[in-house]
Each structure stands twice: as C-alpha cells, then as structure tokens.
Amino acid sequence: MRIRRAKRFLPVATICLIFGVALTHSRALAADKLVALYSARVMSQAMPWIGQEAGLFRKYDIDLQLVYVGGGPPAAAAALAGDTEVTLVGASSIVRPFVQGNRDLVFIGAIKNILTHSILAKGDIKKPENLKGKKIGVTRIGSNPHYFAVQALRHFGIDSRDVAFIQAGGAPETLAALESSAIDAAVLTAPTDSQAIALGYHYVVYGPDLHIPYAATTLVTRRSIIAKRGPVIDRFMRVMAEASKIMHTDREFTYKVLAKQLRIDDRKILDAGYNSEIKALEPRMMIRPEAIQSTLDEIAPTEPRAKNIKPQELIDTRYLDEMEKSGFFDQLWSGKR
DSSP states (O other), X not given: OHHHHHHHHXXXXXXXXXXXXXXXXXXXXXXXEXXXXXXXXXXXXXXXXXXXXXXXXXXXXXXXXXXXXXXXXXXXXXXHHTSOSEEEEOSHHHHHHHHTXXXXXXXXXXXXXXXXXXXXXXXXXXXXXXXXXXXXXXXXXXXXXXXXXXXXXXXXXXXXXXXXXXXXXXXXXXXXXXXXXXXXXXXXXXXXXXXXXXXXXXXXXXXXXXOOEEEEEEEEEEHHHHHHHHHHHHHHHHHHHHHHHHHHHOHHHHHHHHHHHHOOOOHXXXXXXXXXXXXXXXXXXXXXXXXXXHHHHHHTTTOGGGGGOOGGXXXXXXXXXXXXXXXXXXXXXXXXX
C-alpha cells in the first residue's frame, strides 16, 4: 500500500519540479538584453553597479551587459558605432558629434550637472600658478578631467597651453602615475581624490568650490533606439531611479558597492568621497539645460554651428517626465515601493 502511494505521488512531485524549472526558464528568456557602457570608475557612475548588486535589473527583466570604455572620445565612438545602447558619459564627447551632424544622439537624464573634479599635487605645487610648465595627468584628452582642468586653469588666468596634459587612462591609473612621479599633478574626483589626500597629496584646486556648470555624468542613448526599444529603455531608467534612491539614502550599501568595484575599503576615504560628491548628484536624474549650454559655449570657437543649437534639441525627458507624472518618483522617495 505504501509503495502504491509513493508511486502515485512521485509524478505529481516531478510535474511540480518541471513546472518550476520551466517557469524559471521562461522568466530568464523573457529578460531583455541591453548593453550599457560606463566611462569612469567614479562614484557618479556607480548606479549601474548598485542596480546589479541590488538585483534591480532582474526585477525589471533586463539582462544587462555592462561594459567599461574610458571617457571622452572612445566612449562617444562606442555610442556612435552602436556598440552600446545606453552610455554614462560626460557631455562634451556627445555634444560635439551632435553639432557636427549626428542628431541621433540624445540625453535622457543626468546624474551630475556640475564638475566636482580637483587638481592635486605634492611638494612645492601649492597654488594654481605653480602648475605652469608642469605635467598634469587626466584620463584622456576630451574627457571630463581634461575639460575641468582647462576650465579651472582659465578661472585662475592660466592658459592651458602653459601646461602639458598627460593621458593616464583612468582614475586609478592617474593616481598611480602621480605616485610614480610620471606626472606632477593629477585631476581626480571622488573617491579617488580622497585616496590621494590619504597618501599625502593636497588640493591645488578644489573643484567643487568653483561650481562650474557642466553635464559631467549623463545618460545617453540614440533616438533610433528609443523608437525600437522604448519600453526597455524605460525600464532601464527605472532601475537607475531606484539605484539613485539607494545611493542617496543607503550609505552602507553604497560603500559596499564602491569598495567592491573600486577596491577602496578605507572608511575615512569612503566617507570623505561620499560626503563631498553626494551633494552634487541629481536625486531624480534631472538634466539641466545650462549644463549642456556650457558645453555648447566651450566648443563654439572651433565648431561655429554650436551657436545655433539650443540645449533642448539634445534632450529628451520623456522617461523622467513619465516617472514624475505617474507618481513613480514620489512613491519611490516616500519609501512605498
């Protein structure tokens, strides 16, 4: 009798197991593949990392392939070539090709609308004027650090031709170049600047005090991708919205992610970097027209067509507007999601 009962229930258990596996498999198949690119290993570009660590891409049925390509022209080239569908990058490398005729590129959000980089050095380089004739490390020519250095030097009446810019490759590589004396000064942002301070370097120019408007970290896609994959991009933006909420409200989780991705586990360094940077980040990913205008103004001397382009031509806020109108943002920030 017991044997018969066992035989009777075995197929039911097997069917349940098969059904569960099939359901899991179907959910995996339902996830939409999406390629996203980030262009700097910095806190302001940590939201995709946070999204992955918090399981948000799974929540929104996105199978994300996250790729790193150094900032400036290489990241823009990847976006233009179609190698990425969403790109986290500074504005100048996107605005220039737009002005030159590639109107497919479009900003759909921003994480940071001012520059918060700083110039750090050691020894007798204490004031901006001491930078004349020195080698300043940046990630790449045309990247955010390079743009900041040009603007900061100009602010202090120094022509950028009076210094030598050295391409180091990335924030960790720039700090390594400074430590090895391959460069005299370095342009860094949080939390790598705090790491440099801990190593004995000092600020020559503290960027956050300058309040230079610039779309330093933006979310970029192409209009043709919106036309083909609009719902997927919408879900990606909702992941970014939730990741932004975590970054602004859950310091410990953010530190865990930064420590893992940047290999920085010193609490003092993380505290210093977070405290200085979080004030500059946009909680609801608003992209400010004046931050785009500053880039248009900067490239206008070499690209006269920039004078005839308005910032709104480069911006599509449909995803931000929908999250605002639907109450998504309000529910998210009230903790009801």
